[in-house]
Amino acid sequence: MSAVTYLEAISQAIREEMRRDEAVFLLGEDVGTYGGAFKVSAGMLEEFGPERVIDTPMAEAAIIGSAVGAALMGMRPIAEMQFIDFITSGFDQIINMASKMYWRAGMPVPIVIRGPSGGGTHGGPFHSSSPEAWFFHTPGIKVVVPATAYDAKGMLKAAIRDNNPVLYLEHKLLYRMPELREELPSEDYVVPLGKAIMRREGEDMTILTYGAMVHQSLKAAQTLEEEDDLDVEVIDLRSLTPLDRETILESVKRTNKVLIVHEDTLTGGIGAELAAILSEDLFEYLDGPITRVAAPDAPFPYAPPLEDAFLPNEDKILNAARKLAAY
Amino acid sequence: MPTPVKMPRLGESVAEGTVGSWLKNEGDWIERDESLAEIVTDKINAELPSPVAGRLTKILVKVDETVPVGTDIAMIEENADVSASPPAEAAPGPDAAPVESPARANVAVMDNRSATGGGNGAGGATQSAHVGEEERQRISPLARRLAREHGLDLYAIPGTGTGGRVRKDDILAYLEQQAAPAAAVAQPAAPAPAAQPVYSALAAPIEPAYGAPAAPSMAGEDIEIVTPSRMRLAIAEHMVRSKRTSPHATTVVEVDMTNIAKWLEKNKEDFKKREGYSISYVPFVMKAVCEGIRKFPLMNSSWTEDNKIIIKKRINLGIAVATDVGLVVPTIYDADQLTIAGLSKQVNAVAQRARSNKLTVQDMQNSTFVVNNPGTFGTIISVPIINQPNAGILSMDAVVKRPVVIEDDAIAVRYMMYLSLSFDHRILDGAGAGGFLQAVRTKLQSYGREIDVY
Numbered sequence: 159m160s161a162v163t164y165l166e167a168i169s170q171a172i173r174e175e176m177r178r179d180e181a182v183f184l185l186g187e188d189v190g191t192y193g194g195a196f197k198v199s200a201g202m203l204e205e206f207g208p209e210r211v212i213d214t215p216m217a218e219a220a221i222i223g224s225a226v227g228a229a230l231m232g233m234r235p236i237a238e239m240q241f242i243d244f245i246t247s248g249f250d251q252i253i254n255m256a257s258k259m260y261w262r263a264g265m266p267v268p269i270v271i272r273g274p275s276g277g278g279t280h281g282g283p284f285h286s287s288s289p290e291a292w293f294f295h296t297p298g299i300k301v302v303v304p305a306t307a308y309d310a311k312g313m314l315k316a317a318i319r320d321n322n323p324v325l326y327l328e329h330k331l332l333y334r335m336p337e338l339r340e341e342l343p344s345e346d347y348v349v350p351l352g353k354a355i356m357r358r359e360g361e362d363m364t365i366l367t368y369g370a371m372v373h374q375s376l377k378a379a380q381t382l383e384e385e386d387d388l389d390v391e392v393i394d395l396r397s398l399t400p401l402d403r404e405t406i407l408e409s410v411k412r413t414n415k416v417l418i419v420h421e422d423t424l425t426g427g428i429g430a431e432l433a434a435i436l437s438e439d440l441f442e443y444l445d446g447p448i449t450r451v452a453a454p455d456a457p458f459p460y461a462p463p464l465e466d467a468f469l470p471n472e473d474k475i476l477n478a479a480r481k482l483a484a485y
Numbered sequence: 486m487p488t489p490v491k492m493p494r495l496g497e498s499v500a501e502g503t504v505g506s507w508l509k510n511e512g513d514w515i516e517r518d519e520s521l522a523e524i525v526t527d528k529i530n531a532e533l534p535s536p537v538a539g540r541l542t543k544i545l546v547k548v549d550e551t552v553p554v555g556t557d558i559a560m561i562e563e564n565a566d567v568s569a570s571p572p573a574e575a576a577p578g579p580d581a582a583p584v585e586s587p588a589r590a591n592v593a594v595m596d597n598r599s600a601t602g603g604g605n606g607a608g609g610a611t612q613s614a615h616v617g618e619e620e621r622q623r624i625s626p627l628a629r630r631l632a633r634e635h636g637l638d639l640y641a642i643p644g645t646g647t648g649g650r651v652r653k654d655d656i657l658a659y660l661e662q663q664a665a666p667a668a669a670v671a672q673p674a675a676p677a678p679a680a681q682p683v684y685s686a687l688a689a690p691i692e693p694a695y696g697a698p699a700a701p702s703m704a705g706e707d708i709e710i711v712t713p714s715r716m717r718l719a720i721a722e723h724m725v726r727s728k729r730t731s732p733h734a735t736t737v738v739e740v741d742m743t744n745i746a747k748w749l750e751k752n753k754e755d756f757k758k759r760e761g762y763s764i765s766y767v768p769f770v771m772k773a774v775c776e777g778i779r780k781f782p783l784m785n786s787s788w789t790e791d792n793k794i795i796i797k798k799r800i801n802l803g804i805a806v807a808t809d810v811g812l813v814v815p816t817i818y819d820a821d822q823l824t825i826a827g828l829s830k831q832v833n834a835v836a837q838r839a840r841s842n843k844l845t846v847q848d849m850q851n852s853t854f855v856v857n858n859p860g861t862f863g864t865i866i867s868v869p870i871i872n873q874p875n876a877g878i879l880s881m882d883a884v885v886k887r888p889v890v891i892e893d894d895a896i897a898v899r900y901m902m903y904l905s906l907s908f909d910h911r912i913l914d915g916a917g918a919g920g921f922l923q924a925v926r927t928k929l930q931s932y933g934r935e936i937d938v939y
Contacts, residue, residue: 414627414653442630445653446646484647485625 161341165333167307168272169198171314172236174346176206179234182318185212185221186238186273195240196274196333222248225269226255234318239273242327243287256323257298266321272314274330275303276370276421277469281330282460288369288422288453293325294398294431300324301398302351305332305372307340309396312349320351329370354402356409360391363479364409366432367419368395371470375419378475388483398428406432407439414445415482419475424452446485451478487560488537492546494554495526495846499719500640502526503551504558509541515561522558529813529844539563551638623650631656641722716811727873731788731909735868738904738922742884744932745769746900756938760826764938766902767804767858768828770881773928774856775800775821781913781921785853787874788911803852803872804832806839813839814855814872815848825938860884860902869907877908877918879925 162170176182183206184199190213193200203211214221218239225235239245245252252271259267277286293301300322304310310328317324332338357372358379365375372394379390393409395402410416416436418429429450436448451470459468492502505523509515520532521541543560546552624632624639628651632639635656642659644651713721727733745766757763778785778800786796802820806813815835820828838844855872860883867880882903889899904925908918 442626445625445627481647485650485652 161339162307163334163336164304164307164310164328164338165196165198167311167342168314168328169200169202170342171311171318172199173202173205175315175318176202176210178346179318181232181234182236183210183212183228183233184236184238185214185225187214187216187221187240189213189238194238196330198238218244218246218248219251222251222269222271223255225271226251226259226267229256229267229269229323230259230265234268234270236270236272236318239271241281241285242273242275242289243284245271245273245289245325249292252293252299252323252325253296257296260322261298267323268318268321270314270317270324270326272317272326272328274333275327276329276331277458277465278331278370280460280462280465281458283458286458286465288327288420290325290327290398291422291427294428295426298323300351300400301327302396303327303329303369303398304349304396305329305369305394307338308342309349309355309394311342312347313351313396315346316348316351319348324351327369331370332373349396351397352400352402353397354393354395354405356391356405357394358390358392360389361413362389363415363417363483364391364393364413365417365419365475365479366393366395366406366429368398368428369421371419371421374470374472375475377472378479381472381476382479382483386480386483388479390479395428401435403435403439406435410436410440411443414443415485416444417449417451417475417479417482419451419470421453421470423455424450425455427452446482449478449482451475487542487562488539489557490521490533490536490559490561492552492554492556492558493524493531493533493846495524495529495531495849499526499554499849501551501553501638504546504548505530506548507544508532511541511544513541515539515541529846529849530842531845535561537561537563623648625650625652627653628656635660714810720811723873724870727871730873731871732911733868733871733907734910734915734918735905735907736915736918736922737866737906738919738926740902740904740926740929741889741899742766742902742929743900744934745929745936746884747934748932748936756826760830762830762833764826764829766860766881766884767832767856768825768938769929769932770858770879770904770925771802771804771817771820771828771832771856772825773925774802774854774879776928777921777924778854779821780924781917783913783917784877784908784921786876786912788876788909789874794912797853799853801851801853803855803875804835805855805857806836808839808842813844813849814852815839815844816850816852818847818851825936829938855879856881866903867905869905871907871909875909876912877906877921880905880907 172184176184184202186194188195189199190203190208190211193202199211214224221237221239225237228235239248256267256269259265275288275290277288279286290301290303293299300317300320302313302317302324304313314326317326357376360379365379367375372392375392379392382388382390391409391413393405395406418432420428422428427450429452433448433450436444451474453468453470456468459465495502503525505525507522508520509522515521515535515538517536517538518534521535522533524531524533539561541559542562544558545560546556546558552558623644623646625646629639631637631653632642637656637659639651642651642655643649644655646652646655749764749766753764782796783794785800786794788794799819800821802817803814804817806815815838817823817828817831817835823831835844835848838848852872852875854875855869855878857867857869857878857880859867860881863883865882865885867882869878869880871878882905884900884902886898887901888896889901891897891899904922906918906922
């Protein structure tokens, strides 16, 4: 079996789950005839037919609303946002319907909303966003962000089989990144939602991160080992809701210094909540300030130099880590 | 409501004290200002007077136990019938009573604290709560917890983090250091002083942090390993801190002391017979320093952590006194208000207290400038280290006869002395320091054959 990209891993997951379970179907803009804007669903219309691979109008509220309705009727829809930025058009359906339905009516809403998020591809302000914080704040919906091909497939399968609404954020920069190619198990597997993973072990500092920033953080950790003799642990959160507090606390308790890295903007981001948890639970284990590296509080810029300046990267992580190490 | 008795601050750089002995038992009646306990610190031992009259209801700190300044160490229940003293709540942490210090000494404590408190705005009313403030150190939360768990004195552990912060690594290194000598160096058979464990615990940290060679793990034929006394450690810490805190610059002037020397030769004996204490060059220099400070008030100031300069209006001269166990710098309060004879009397008094180990809390606090006299050992030029948080320190070296070119290019034998001033270059430049020295010299050279020292 050959090594697959992050994008192919997502395709495989959808395909295998649709084969496994008749209730699973895909809907979204251009997912059928066109095979999806990024070709995630290429060939699926041919394999599963127009009733299970549904091209929709450009109306996210309708896409998500239909998915919620279908889920209530026993289906397990996968709703694709062509770019995750457009999820805001379906916000009400997620916040007021999908995430509250089980509490209101006792009826689970097993939907997956997925789509390409993140920047670094010169996509400009409407094609680069990282919307996790809005949904992270909302009870009743899971939010997951895979960073590798293995996780992309395993977590999407877990998301499809989960009885809760799951927001599955793909990072478009990782879709075809050659270094992310990997051979996946030929047998069926899932990556359970709610478990973080240690990507690199260390004792001097913990970096908590997710998504594309996992790779920037790993590069920074490597540099810190080579140039600064620092042993940095990198934890890939993978699942933001539910959050794997156990792994996070265990690591920081050991390293005593923590750097939080995310691509989303700083204020009210995932890092803010992580910082609050850490200061509440581990205050007396901290040997330095909980430090965040994130995008500045500004709309995503279009100009490439501005985009470079805006996004967190290895250099910014290095700077923050060195300051924290010296604290 | 019982009145708490707090651990007093016995000296400016002292953050904690040890109860040497309790002079009263639980249940005993005690008068106000009657001695309640003996307190031992690295600088001095002192008796602690009771802040109120009442019954000692509870002893909270055992003998030989060391606690931070401001900690409640006992509770005294005041009897309502004899409660002529101020309300219990208002009683501040008492300081050990001054023996011979001027009456205003208590006020000085308050003034100085609010001054050295820097920008934290500690007012007089909240003094007792802020006793530890000036000692405040940068410490990570983890380091604080580790120190507590291991019973360590955080102030004894030098920090290597940004801005001198004490971090995990510092605590771990300290614990390692502490373990090493304790295991390897055989303790002498002589009985250890009461607080010995604390002393030896203090020994380790000074070395690694300041890059001194680590102590050899084993004593051998060629070397002897000495665990410094607590006072030696306190001096070491202070010296390193001072050098690290103030950029020292030193400047020297030469002073013609002929007239003073001749006056002393002639009057010294009579003076001692008459007054009961001796007189030397020191009070003359102190007097001149007061004049110099009046002209250059910056010499009597402190640079604060938040980058302000506090100019002190009172001139309290510290005078360095060598004792058997080390150097102490007791304070002569309001030196500018005293005559030369008065200065001489005070210098004699504090030197005597220092040598008999009877210095009080006030003696050890609040100096605003220090005069040091290594000249008694025949030194001719010294480069002194500033007593923090002062702006300067003046060293008087030996007065020796030298051939000197005087007026009209004649050569004469004169009594000459070098005065070396080390000053904090953050506060003053060479011009200010030189001007100050000039004023001191002018004053010293202004005396004629007849000098009125009263």
